[in-house]
Amino acid sequence: MSRARTLVRDTGERWRRWAWRLAGYAVFLGAWQGVSTFLVEGFVVPPPRAILTEMGGIVASGQVWIHFGATLRTIAIGFAVAYALGAAAGMLMGRSRWWEAFLSDWVLATLTTPGLIFALVAAMIFGLGPAGPVAAVIVTSFSYVAVNVVEGVKAVPHELVDMARAFGRGPAPVVRHIYLPFLAPYLFTAVRYGFSIAWKIATLSEVIVGTAGIGFMMRQKFQEFSMTGFLAWVLLFFAFALFLERVVVQRGMRRVLRWRVTAAVR
Amino acid sequence: MAWVRSPRAARLLSWGCFLAAWQVAVPLLPTDLLPTPSAVAAFMVAELRRDTLAPHTVYASFGLSFQRLGVGLFLAFAAGVPLGLLMGLRRWAEDFLHDFAVAGLAMPSLAWALVAGMWFGFGDLAPVVTVTLAAVPFVVINVAEGARNVPADLLQMSTAYRVGRTAVIRHVILPALMPFFFAALRYGLANAWKGLVLAEVWASTEGAGWVIKFWYDAHRSQGIVGYALFFVLVALLIERVVFGRLSRWVFRWRPARQHDSPDGAGPVTAGASGRA
Amino acid sequence: MAGVRVRELRKEFPGGDPPVVAIEDISFTVDGQEFVSVVGPSGCGKSTLLNILSGIDTATRGQVDITQNGRPARLGYVFQSARLLPWRSVLDNLLFVQPARGPADRERCRRYLDMVRLGHTAGQYPGQLSGGMQQRVGIARAFSIEPDLLLMDEPFSHLDAITARSLRRELHDLWQETRKTVLFVTHDVSEAVELSTRILMLAPGGRLVADLPVRLPFPRDPAADEVALARADLLRRFESLDLLAG
Ligand SMILES: Nc1ncnc2c1ncn2[C@@H]1O[C@H](COP(=O)(O)OP(=O)(O)OP(=O)(O)O)[C@@H](O)[C@H]1O
Ligand SMILES: [Mg+2]
Numbered sequence: 001m002s003r004a005r006t007l008v009r010d011t012g013e014r015w016r017r018w019a020w021r022l023a024g025y026a027v028f029l030g031a032w033q034g035v036s037t038f039l040v041e042g043f044v045v046p047p048p049r050a051i052l053t054e055m056g057g058i059v060a061s062g063q064v065w066i067h068f069g070a071t072l073r074t075i076a077i078g079f080a081v082a083y084a085l086g087a088a089a090g091m092l093m094g095r096s097r098w099w100e101a102f103l104s105d106w107v108l109a110t111l112t113t114p115g116l117i118f119a120l121v122a123a124m125i126f127g128l129g130p131a132g133p134v135a136a137v138i139v140t141s142f143s144y145v146a147v148n149v150v151e152g153v154k155a156v157p158h159e160l161v162d163m164a165r166a167f168g169r170g171p172a173p174v175v176r177h178i179y180l181p182f183l184a185p186y187l188f189t190a191v192r193y194g195f196s197i198a199w200k201i202a203t204l205s206e207v208i209v210g211t212a213g214i215g216f217m218m219r220q221k222f223q224e225f226s227m228t229g230f231l232a233w234v235l236l237f238f239a240f241a242l243f244l245e246r247v248v249v250q251r252g253m254r255r256v257l258r259w260r261v262t263a264a265v266r
Numbered sequence: 267m268a269w270v271r272s273p274r275a276a277r278l279l280s281w282g283c284f285l286a287a288w289q290v291a292v293p294l295l296p297t298d299l300l301p302t303p304s305a306v307a308a309f310m311v312a313e314l315r316r317d318t319l320a321p322h323t324v325y326a327s328f329g330l331s332f333q334r335l336g337v338g339l340f341l342a343f344a345a346g347v348p349l350g351l352l353m354g355l356r357r358w359a360e361d362f363l364h365d366f367a368v369a370g371l372a373m374p375s376l377a378w379a380l381v382a383g384m385w386f387g388f389g390d391l392a393p394v395v396t397v398t399l400a401a402v403p404f405v406v407i408n409v410a411e412g413a414r415n416v417p418a419d420l421l422q423m424s425t426a427y428r429v430g431r432t433a434v435i436r437h438v439i440l441p442a443l444m445p446f447f448f449a450a451l452r453y454g455l456a457n458a459w460k461g462l463v464l465a466e467v468w469a470s471t472e473g474a475g476w477v478i479k480f481w482y483d484a485h486r487s488q489g490i491v492g493y494a495l496f497f498v499l500v501a502l503l504i505e506r507v508v509f510g511r512l513s514r515w516v517f518r519w520r521p522a523r524q525h526d527s528p529d530g531a532g533p534v535t536a537g538a539s540g541r542a
Numbered sequence: 543m544a545g546v547r548v549r550e551l552r553k554e555f556p557g558g559d560p561p562v563v564a565i566e567d568i569s570f571t572v573d574g575q576e577f578v579s580v581v582g583p584s585g586c587g588k589s590t591l592l593n594i595l596s597g598i599d600t601a602t603r604g605q606v607d608i609t610q611n612g613r614p615a616r617l618g619y620v621f622q623s624a625r626l627l628p629w630r631s632v633l634d635n636l637l638f639v640q641p642a643r644g645p646a647d648r649e650r651c652r653r654y655l656d657m658v659r660l661g662h663t664a665g666q667y668p669g670q671l672s673g674g675m676q677q678r679v680g681i682a683r684a685f686s687i688e689p690d691l692l693l694m695d696e697p698f699s700h701l702d703a704i705t706a707r708s709l710r711r712e713l714h715d716l717w718q719e720t721r722k723t724v725l726f727v728t729h730d731v732s733e734a735v736e737l738s739t740r741i742l743m744l745a746p747g748g749r750l751v752a753d754l755p756v757r758l759p760f761p762r763d764p765a766a767d768e769v770a771l772a773r774a775d776l777l778r779r780f781e782s783l784d785l786l787a788g
Binding site: 419420422423424425426427428429433437438441444518519520521 | 641
């Protein structure tokens, strides 16, 4: 009986939480709708319906695939290079003070300098082609990856490494059984942040030099002063980025972390 | 020879390598637009001596940007601190607001900048609003986390000793929130700064962000690179000097070694600083 | 010194089904100048009792009366862990709990820091002290408000045996000197025998099962026969409690 009562209480609690959450969305949408009908002109704050219709149109016309495809290609190339470089730099920086001093100014600078700067410099060097956005993606996501890997390397317990050395294990088992298990979560955090930053810088570059891509469309709508179109593209971007990050990346992460749990049990 | 192995040598060497690589790269790259280091240096010196082709000096431009940043951040804290406290202390508020705060964190500041530009047109308003919108989610999330983490055992101790409410707020609650305010400021500022530059490009006719676009449109490559380096220097200055000092002072009570970690003195969303 | 009167005190924690009874209808009185130990196995409601006495928690039912000549008594509380404000210096931690923070208070705080032999750490942060030193600061803090009643919740249980022994001696001297009323929670029977004038024994479920005076002269040498005997007697009772619980 006590179990049943606990269950009832838990369900009641869950319902209440969901109710508040839905209330949040309802209030948000209601306020939006209210503002667009009563307070300002429809083209300044378009009603949610209009944006939904527009999004539907973009998806139905197939435009979405052309532009998302263009952006994704930029990200895929840029991020792969950035990840390899960033992970290597992070390993060096985490293990040696010399390399840390050598690289830290640049990592910090790329971390804190507005992405626009890199987008503009890349545009200046590479002109209007696709190389500019790729270069901008490499430079910015590089440091996000590096920073996370440095944290990971520093989290590897020295005692364990010393212990392995004391037992005469060579570098390969040390890397495999000590470094990798400890690094795995950091490597994945690096993927997530590096990836989300890659998205943003890629769209930003397209706003400036793109001839296709989400950012390019955002600029077009901005220049046409089409709030509806602009918000529709932003929301699509948002949905797509969220999907990739939450579903694709995190699922992959869980798969590899499962390996990590078994490794730890063994 | 031992000197070469010191961290200071590494830092000098890295700047040297950067300049050398740049000099070598100029003829190799598929453009004749990339300026040489000396051209950029000459440009930067001229700018610093107020000798410029842009409508405003580098001091005036960065000064204006910092003003906008200050006002926007002030508004972000004014709105974000009460919201964050509410979220941290009341379960329903957490459920009500959580998804929006997270969506706000993930929103590219480019979108804020362009939306603000369309709404408010050219002027000071769009950049300030962009700064506020870009910083507010960081403030809310961090303050909420802080409010959830005020140490209960110290509050109990204060109750047992009948310590007054104002003293508790001043000596227990505010210091406990401090690391979270600090994180909010650091990451909120980083994101806001990036958004501000974008807003200045598309919704303003002055400010540091606008000037770099001015050089870009004027095809002055040494202007672009020179201004880019100004940005890098300002960023390093803020991060190393301002935040470094501030964090050492705010966390002076922590045992050594904890407060001098190179990045992320704040307790939460250290990784969430990743915005363009 | 303050007297404590507890009548039919009961504390239930809702949330379980049925609710957890932490203290079950206990009554006792403590007179001024007594050093009373509360012993009992883990989870029997000792901390809960102190929390109610100190006002941190409220009782489900019953009365608690702690007065000093008709006015509410002033309480000092030493916790299981030191509970110092990490961001305030040692001296400021003591000042934090002073009702008024005048120059006289500052003087007194320094005096009590000297008493636990930590006067030289007044300007340091708690993070710079060892665990034992922090606990001594906690004790100095409790004494520094010159309380009518001192509550202590296993103050030495986190410390190593040697530090604990010297702190016990220090506490005993302070008590001899000031003759505060002390309510001292512990699960260490020999500690209770060494320090107290009276021992209250709690059983699992928060029942008060014994109230034993300890009529032995101070200082008590743990090796002396009568102290050992008292300890053995108490330990026997204690173990029978555990059997009851099991
Ligand atoms: N906040 C709470 N909510 C629910 N139950 C609680 C709470 N605090 C204590 N309890 C329960 O009350 C009982 C008594 O707890 P208490 O902390 O007083 O024990 P204790 O005698 O101090 O034990 P120990 O010697 O381990 O410190 C325990 O069964 C505990 O689970
Ligand atoms: Mg306890």
